[in-house]
Amino acid sequence: MKEEEIIEKLQKLGLTKYESLAYITLLKLGPSKATDITKESGIPHTRVYDVLSSLHRKGFVDIMHGTPRLYKPVNPEVVLEKIKEDLIADIEELKKAFLKLYRSVHGEDLPEIWTIHGFDNTLERAEYIIRTAKYEVLINTPFEFLSLLKEEIKKRKDVVFVIISNFEEIPEWLKRDNIILARSGGAPWLMASWIIGDIDYALFFGALPRDRRKEKFYSFWAKSAKLIQNYMHWFYTIYLDNSTIIKPVNYDKLKKPLQLVNIRTLITLLKQTSLPREIEVIGKLVENKDTITLRGKVIEFEYTPLIASVVVDDGNKKWKVGGLGSYFEDVEGEKFILLD
Incomplete structure (x- = not known):
């Protein structure tokens, strides 16, 4: 990445152009005097101390007191990880605030x-x-x-x-x-x-x-x-x-358990392997919407433009399982976990 691109990205993270130049210079030189930073970076001598003090406050630079005073760059992985954590936290807070503002006017429903x-x-x-x-x-x-x-x-x-x-x-x-x-x-x-x-x-x-x-x-x-x-x-x-x-997918080499949320993706995979297959289905009974966790073997499936379903034998009963929105089947599957 070119230095100009690095400076542009650092500015997006809140540094000024001079602060970006100073930090990059310190990464190149290591612990340095302010005069050395000025010579290498082109930052005016009248500005360099203010720039380095600001970088210190922002956590990019450590000050090594002594004569002469040296400025040391903080490990970039440490700096960027802290920025990442703070940024994610800020985004989550903003998300909550924005949703609150939106719902105060438009109600609970968000646009689809x-x-x-x-x-x-x-x-x-x-x-x-x-x-x-x-x-x-x-x-x-x-x-x-x-x-x-x-x-x-x-x-x-x-x-x-x-x-x-x-x-x-x-x-x-x-x-x-x-x-x-x-x-x-x-x-x-x-x-x-x-x-x-x-x-x-x-x-x-x-x-x-x-x-x-x-x-x-x-x-x-x-x-x-x-x-x-x-x-x-x-x-x-x-x-x-x-x-x-x-x-096709290389089914035997896929890490198990393998979780899916779409019944047609499940059947597409089953078409490319052999039955029966051990499965766990998490969903709801179509009749009364009670939550159900069903474990058994997929022994057959049906796939047409209108219908997509599998038959799961749990040892006691053969259940017909569909995807989200099912109403012909016994179970509306919300998650399908292939176990073998």
Whole structure:
């Protein structure tokens, strides 16, 4: 990273340009006199003492008293970890304050969908979904956009990915045990983009912008379990079911227990292995909405555009289990934990 970029990022963290220059200089020189810092950094001699005192108050610099007085940079890992902790704490406090302000006017319900302006903001949201998902990530997007998500995808070996794109060949970074790849059916409308993380977040947008139009680009961001369960259904029935699987998951090498929240993701994995499979289902009885934890073996499944369900034999009864919103089945499954 260039020094100008480092200075820009430090300024975002609350340092001035001179403070950023002084800290970078100290990292290069080690414990130094103020005059040495001035010579190396170009900070005016009349300003350097105020700058170093400010860095000391902010926790970036230690002062070594003596003759001459020396200034020592604090370990950057310590400094940045403290900033990270403070920033996260501030964000959580702001979140509570903003929600309180919003609810004081609009009531308890938060909006289910927002418009995101700008291509860069859309990319950041897509990366955030991948970064924060706990169980599964569903992606349908042109390879041009998928490539921009490469580094975030490479970091996540602990979630299941189902990825649909207009692949010509499979790149090495997608040849992993936890990734299912499908080549889109080819119709232009199949290349509208969806990025879905668990039932927590979803992002949707249409055609990708050309460079000169990136600032005018917009996408839609959703945070609603009821809405996202419909998005998941469309992802599978409109996109995956009209695509060709070109790389199945390596089920035997996936770490167990393996948790999922979407019944169609569960069945997609079961199609790529053999039955029966030991499973634990956490959900509600459809008849009376009582909470139930069901443990047994998946012995069969049903998968159509309208129905997605599995049959779980617990040794006493064969239960028909569906996903969120089930009303034909015995159990509405909220979490599916594959045990073997």
